[in-house]
Amino acid sequence: MDNKLMLMIPGPTPVPEQVLLALAKHPIGHRTGDFSAIMAEVTQNLKWLHQTENDVLVLTASGTGAMEAGIINFLSPGDRVLVGCNGKFGDRWADLCAAFGLDVDKITAEWGKALDTEQFREKLTADTDKKIKAVIITHSETSTGVLNDLETINRHVKEHGEALMIVDAVTSLGAVNLPIDAWGIDVVASGSQKGYMIPPGLGFVSVSPKAWEAYKTAKLPRFYLDLGLYKKAAAKNSNPFTPPVNLVIALQAALRMMQAEGLESIFARHQRLMRATREAIKALSLPLFASDEAASPAITAVAPVSVESEQIRAVMRKRFDIALAGGQDHLKGKIFRIGHLGFVSDRDILSAIGSLEATLQELGYESLTPGAGIAAAARVFAQS
C-alpha cells in the first residue's frame, strides 16, 4: 500500500507530523535576529538533552562528520588512541583515526558482544608515561544492537587522567541515559536522524573544557569542521557557515516535544520498548543477537536460524509496509534489526511484533506459537 511505510530501522527514524510541518516552512535568512533566537533556544535545549553545561555545537553533516570533528579538533598526527571495535561503527572509528595518521590501538570484541571494560583498564593502567591521548568508543553499536559500558570505561579513563573520552552516541543520545557532566565525558558526537526525531542532515558535538584545552595544541588540519569557529559563532547564536535552516527549525520543534515528555520518561520509554521487543522475540523462539546485559535500548538485532532473515524483511516490507534493517558487512543475511528509537510508541512495537508473527506464519516457521510474541510484549507493557 502506498504511503503506509513504517520505519523501524535505526535511522532515519520516524518523524512526528509537527516536525515535518516545521521542516516545510519557507526558509528564513540565517543572519537574522529571528534565526538567532531559534539558535539560542535550540542550543539551550541541546544542553538539556546532553545533560551538560559543555558546548554543544551544531554541524551541517552526517553523524560521521560529527565523529570526524570529534577527532581532528583534539588530536595530532601520531597520537596514540585506544579504539573500541565491536561492530561496524567501532571499525569506522578505527578507519577514521587511521586516515588522520593517529596511532590506533584497537580493543576488539566479537560483533554482538560488549567491549570488555577490563581490557581498557589494563591498557590504561599500563600506560604510565601517558602516551594514550584518547579512548574512543561507540556507545550504542547500531550494527549489532549492543550497548557498551561507557560508564565503566570512562571511569578507567578518568583514573588515567590524561586521555580524552570520545564517544559516538549516534544511536544512544536521546534514547539512553548519558549524563555527560555527571560522568565527565569529553567529546560526544551524534546525528539528527536518530533519537532527535528529525531527518538526517545535522551532526552534534559536545565538547568539555578539557577537550578545549587539547584543541589549543591539536595539529590536525581543519576548516569546515573546525569546532573553534562553531564555538565562536555559537556565542553570538550564529553559525560559521550557512546552516540547514529548515532542519534547525525542525529540531526546535522536536526538542520542544522532548522537553514536554521529559528525559526520564524518554529513557524509560526506550527501556520499555527494548524489553517488550526482546521478550516478544524470545517468545517467538527467535535467537537474540546480543545478550540482555549488553542490549541497546535503541535497536534489537535478531539472528533467526530456521528461517531466512532476508525473507522476513521482504515479507514485512511487502505485506505489512514495515521497514526493518538487515545485517551489515559479514552479518548481511544473518541478522535483521528492529529500530525502536526516537518517535516510537508502545503501539508501534505491537504493530511490529504482530506483523512479525504474521510474517512467520506466512513463511511456515515451525517453532511459532501463534500469539506468543504479542502476549509477551503486552506483559511487559502491563508491568511497566
Added chain:
Amino acid sequence: MDNKLMLMIPGPTPVPEQVLLALAKHPIGHRTGDFSAIMAEVTQNLKWLHQTENDVLVLTASGTGAMEAGIINFLSPGDRVLVGCNGKFGDRWADLCAAFGLDVDKITAEWGKALDTEQFREKLTADTDKKIKAVIITHSETSTGVLNDLETINRHVKEHGEALMIVDAVTSLGAVNLPIDAWGIDVVASGSQKGYMIPPGLGFVSVSPKAWEAYKTAKLPRFYLDLGLYKKAAAKNSNPFTPPVNLVIALQAALRMMQAEGLESIFARHQRLMRATREAIKALSLPLFASDEAASPAITAVAPVSVESEQIRAVMRKRFDIALAGGQDHLKGKIFRIGHLGFVSDRDILSAIGSLEATLQELGYESLTPGAGIAAAARVFAQS
C-alpha cells in the same frame, strides 16, 4: 505582517511550494531500492545542470564543506596554488587553503571589481617548472555581486597544462552559464540554497578525470569528505554516509522543475532579472557597486550615498516584508545586496523595486524620481 516574508538575499533563496511539500514527506530508508532510484535520477539531472559527463557528487555539507572537499582531495601540503581574492568568498578560499598547509599565492582585486585575468596569465606563463598545482577562484562573488571571468582565466590554466581549475560556483551554478565540459573545468563546488531552489544542507562537487588523477597522489588527510568514497557509492546510486534524505527528495523535485524550464531559459531569466534590477537602481540614482561588465546575474550590490544602507534594509524588512542582505566585513553598513537567483520571477523584481521606491520616499531620499525604478525595470522586461 506574519508569514509574508520575501527572501531577496543571496541564500537561502525562495523555495517553491512543491519543493517544500517534498521536503515534508516522511523520510525513507537510504539503503533501499526506492532511495537508489531517487539518487540515480538526481545524479543524472545534476550532470545535466552542470553540463558535464564528470562525476557530480552530493555531500551533506554547506557550500564551504563542498569547497573543502574540492581542495583536500586533490592537493598535498606545500602545493603552490593561485587564489583569486576579490571578496569574502575569495578570502575564504585563501583561508581554507592556508589551513591545509598549501602555499597560497593570492591574486587580489578591490572588492567590487573583477579579478584581472592578465595577472593569472602572467603568473601561469612565468611558472615554467609547473609549480602551480591549482588555480582557485570564486565564479560569482556573493559578497560584492561581481562575476569573475572564469572562461578567460580557465583558458590560461589550460595553456599552463599542469594546474587544476577549481571553482566556487555557489551562487553561479543554476544562474549563470557554466559549461563544465565545454570549458574543461576540473572541480566545481556549489550549495543547495542558491540556484538549486532548495534549503541549505547539501553541497555538490563535480570532478574531472584530470582531478581524479590528482586524487591518486594527493596527500591531505580526509575521511568524511573523501570524494573517492562518494564516487564508489555513487556507482551504486548510494552514499557512503547517511544522506539528508528529505533534502535529496526536495532536490529531485527542484531539478525536475529546472528541467521543465530548460537551461537556456533559466540563464536568460537570470540575465533579465539582473538587467531589470540594475536599470531600476540606476534610474533611482543609487550607485551600483559593480560595473555592468563585472555584474553577477545572481546578485546586485548597491552602495547608496545620501541614504543609509541599513535604514533601507530596515524599512524594506519592516514595512514591506522583504529581506535584503547587508554588506559583509568592511562593507558592513556601506552596501545592501539584492539576491535574484533561484526561484525568482520578473514579478519579484517589480515587488522589490516598488518596495524600494516606497522605502526611499519614506526615508525622504532627495534624488528620487518617483516611479523611475519601476519604469526602468518594466522597460527591460518589455524588451526581452
